[in-house]
Amino acid sequence: MRTVSRGMISNALRFSFSIPNILQLPISSVRTRSFGIRATKPKMGKNREEVENDNVIKSHPRVNKLQQLMHIESSGGWEKCWEEGLTPWDIGQPAPIIVHLHQSGALPKGRALVPGCGTGYDVVAMASPERYVVGLEISDIAIKKAEELSSSLPNAKFVSFLKADFFTWCPTELFDLIFDYTFFCAIEPEMRAAWAQKIKDFLKPDGELITLMFPISDHVGGPPYKVSVSDYEEVLQPMGFQAISIVDNKLAIGPRKGREKLGRWKRSVRHSLL
Numbered sequence: 001m002r003t004v005s006r007g008m009i010s011n012a013l014r015f016s017f018s019i020p021n022i023l024q025l026p027i028s029s030v031r032t033r034s035f036g037i038r039a040t041k042p043k044m045g046k047n048r049e050e051v052e053n054d055n056v057i058k059s060h061p062r063v064n065k066l067q068q069l070m071h072i073e074s075s076g077g078w079e080k081c082w083e084e085g086l087t088p089w090d091i092g093q094p095a096p097i098i099v100h101l102h103q104s105g106a107l108p109k110g111r112a113l114v115p116g117c118g119t120g121y122d123v124v125a126m127a128s129p130e131r132y133v134v135g136l137e138i139s140d141i142a143i144k145k146a147e148e149l150s151s152s153l154p155n156a157k158f159v160s161f162l163k164a165d166f167f168t169w170c171p172t173e174l175f176d177l178i179f180d181y182t183f184f185c186a187i188e189p190e191m192r193a194a195w196a197q198k199i200k201d202f203l204k205p206d207g208e209l210i211t212l213m214f215p216i217s218d219h220v221g222g223p224p225y226k227v228s229v230s231d232y233e234e235v236l237q238p239m240g241f242q243a244i245s246i247v248d249n250k251l252a253i254g255p256r257k258g259r260e261k262l263g264r265w266k267r268s269v270r271h272s273l274l
Helices: 048-059 061-072 077-083 096-103 121-126 140-150 189-202 229-239
Strands: 036-038 110-115 131-137 159-163 175-181 203-213 241-248 261-267
Touching: 077 140, 096 121, 096 203, 110 121, 121 131, 121 140, 121 159, 121 175, 131 140, 140 159, 175 189, 189 203, 189 229, 189 241, 203 229, 229 241, 229 261
Parallel strands: 110 131, 110 175, 131 159, 175 203
Antiparallel strands: 203 261, 241 261
């Protein structure tokens, strides 16, 4: 997770494995606002598990330390986190849902981008002869780790890792797919409109954005900053994106259960009748 001032890119929080079926449910809207790490009074209707999951975000000692470091060293805080091994977002394997989508053939083929890729587990999990995946990262240490971890894998030739700032980077080719997991929640909320503009700039007109929305909670502050479906809609809809589907992530692990939604977005492309 990341607090990112303008011109910075964030690392991603990463969490675990296992793979049942995902249901294609109708689009749901979660209308809440406020960001955080400070405890707030639970809303009516929350069950015990949801409240406990909120408290994990609020009280996680490594997250608290990360936030303190980011507020002290906003310009180089993420590299400092990697230097100190303070990477609570990295659990050593890809997001279970992205593995499921890849194995079930539900991901677009072509070129894919993972911003804030960290050690690159999701990048490698998505890569195949039909899909070349680029991992974008601002940390030298993270890039080195990602390259070391992927170099001996069978699909290593279908991935590349680039050290670059998402907000200033200009790719030479556009992408068929962008996967965002814990990048959106790591940037400062006022930068979300710029994030959406870059997503539009990087995607082909018929490309797809997949957002694994986390953390959907009521905490205050960050990183990670609280997110809701409406937070994504607010910045993506002006760019012409509409949600194809938004579903609960049934493959979320541990404390993330009940706090993740999988969103799939495409732009409305108008064709001339002439």
